Amino acid sequence: MHLNLSRPICFFDLETTGVNITSDRIVEIAILKVYPNGKEESKRWLVNPEIPIPKEVTAIHGISDADVADKPRFREIAKEIHNLIKDSDLGGFNSNRFDIPLLAEELLRAEVDFDFKNRLTIDVQTIFHKMEQRTLSAAYKFYCNKNLDGAHSAEADTHATYEVLKAQIARYDTLENDTKFLADFSSRKKFADFAGFIVFNKKGEECFSFGKHKGKLVTEILEKEPGYFGWLLNADFPLYTKKVLTAIKLRGFNS
DSSP: OOOOOSSOEEEEEEEESOSOTTTOOEEEEEEEEEOTTSOEEEEEEEOBOSSOOOHHHHHHHOOOHHHHTTSOBHHHHHHHHHHHHTTSEEEESSIIIIIHHHHHHHHHHTTOOOOGGGOOEEEHHHHHHHHTOOOHHHHHHHHHOOOOTTTTOHHHHHHHHHHHHHHHHHHOTTSOSOHHHHHHHTOOSOBSSSSSSEEEOTTSOEEEOSGGGTTSBHHHHHHHOHHHHHHHHHSSOOHHHHHHHHHHHHHHHHO
């Protein structure tokens, strides 16, 4: 079957030095771009993260410091990646909570300002968990009746994710073959910043989700406590969270 697409969608997967969005780095990225006419374009890069890859992480994805020592830094391929995804929606497995926030961080470090707000994002893991509660390997076996050879290889995981999504749509009558529907269905809470530090309330207003101002309007706190904005920008928050906060503050000035 073909996905019903209004514009291209890029399925992507990252292998990294760890799971901390602000401090860890990409060591492998694979992107499968699917066009509305069914055409597919696949790209893969090994990346020098410029920091050591912990041995326990290498044991998971099989990529060592030696494997990436002579590979390009992310900033050297950032524009090429941006050119590939800039006209597309995004899809992945656990992508809303990890891959997209980390990719946003890497692009901002490379001074490539990609606007994720205009993207629909489909998280195949969320659809799977709502329907079956399993891992990607189990999902691949369950939906496609195939064993996932090369699990934790970004390229294998990317192609498996795409196949699983198509099988999910074919299996469940309640799932519409529509990217907007799938993006809404695979989302959890509505975050303004991906990392979950800023959430939308029922009125669609940005609120803090942590600390002493949890549940309070961002605009209200930034107006009442100007110093809190400076503290946030200097604290260890993701770059994309800081970008969203800055946009909210500038919006206040403009109004």
